[in-house]
Amino acid sequence: MSERVTPEFAIPMLPSSSISETLQFYEAMGSTITYQQKAPNNYIGLKLKGIEIHFFGLKQLKPESNFSSCYLRVNDVDKLYNDCRAGLKQQYGKIPLKGIPRINPIKDIPTYGVRQFVIVDPSGNYIRIGEKIKKEPGVLFEEDGEKPQKATPLRKAYELANRLAHGKDDLEAAASVIDKALASNKNVEPEIRFKLIVLRLDIANRFEDIEKMKVMEKEGRGLLELVGNVSEINEDIRSFYQILEGDRQ
Structure with a gap:
């Protein structure tokens, strides 16, 4: 009889400024405790959707x-994202979309071959959660030996801003790219323009830039009247209203 082989795996070990806050946050999203120790080290193991994450206490964090x-x-x-949003709304009374903790919008990043969202927990740990999707050549850089595809300035701006905001978390750089693109490419490609506006709305929301949010909301609503419900922007339309509704909860 052959010996059963235990699968090999990794367990992230992340710092926590408060183990109790960490536990409340992850339990709200459906996590269960796999291990807990209070002395000599304040430490907890949690399992989210079958994946273990461990946390060690670091009060000075x-x-x-x-x-x-x-x-x-x-x-x-998508199911996990919706479950996490629902759990966090129940825990905090609203879905935390900005600051710490928060949950960022779910996004396709075809150039990385993933559909993902980001959770920033109460200790500031940055947790990307994603699923594989079809990988597509980008329009900016050569990657994996594939040369970039030809694209319009707006599409290039969207890919760069999307990478900066959701891949690198450089919101200021992403905002700068979007603002320049929107100012110099007016009255063209309304669907791509709307995608840029939704991304800029999200950034403004996280920076609590109310005036910029009002500008993006007004232009976004105007574009929706122009283009209607187009499959390319269905998800962006959902994000548009989620950001606005979340900010007004």
């Missing part, structure tokens, strides 16, 4: 200065 991160590869990322 400043969440806004935390660079710890990990990536969770899952199946049915």
